[in-house]
Amino acid sequence: MTSSKISEKDKALGRNYDRAAWFYEKSAKIYSTNQIRKTKQYQMQHIEPGDTVLYLGAGAGEDAVMAARHGAKVTCIDISQGMLEQVQKKLDEENLSAELVCVNAYDHDRIGHYDVVAANYFLNVFRRDDMAKMMAHTATFVRDGGKYLIADVSTAQGNPLAKAFNIFYLKLAMGSFWLMGLVPWHENYDYPAFFSDAGLNWEHTEYFRFAKKGPILFQSIVARRC
């Protein structure tokens, strides 16, 4: 069931994402040699059946559906109605349910409500200052001791060649998103560097490589609300 609390101002941005809704996950799968999905699958070991889980900027929701299948009580928020329609379609196919809310994450206000909040490929759509504000705001949705999970692109790691590949490959994706008006041009973020300001403690980072064996491109981070 989808409800909408979207302001007129946010509708325009939502429409840009609506246009990408049908191909977003398909292209992410090809582009990432399926590693984007793996970063989200990794999170399932950090979610217990019965947990309340919030997906921020849920997109087409492959991860939200994994969590619902796993027995979690899932809420998805997104600025794009088109993205949420994709989530609903997937839920219907498996006779699963979740709460879907079309809203700007800045306007969501369930402080301390969730066992787990997942920000997957979401914080990466903001400029640095906005990203830090968004992280700090959305971290307040996690109950004390609950988890804040981030699956996203990784900063460059390894030898100079691996680092150069990481930068080239990830900028290629950012460039196409930028051309579609979906993201501003920005650096890839070292998320744990922002955790103390957001009231989070870093616990673990799992890295994911291009085609499993190549340079590190993606990461799945586990943090806890302190």
Ligand SMILES: C[S@@+](CC[C@H](N)C(=O)[O-])C[C@H]1O[C@@H](n2cnc3c(N)ncnc32)[C@H](O)[C@@H]1O
């Ligand atoms: C790059 S996509 C990631 C989608 C999904 N989390 C995934 O991992 O595939 C970013 C998503 O965030 C949504 N979004 C962007 N700004 C938002 C905001 N301020 N509040 C809520 N959702 C937002 C977009 O509509 C889009 O679905």
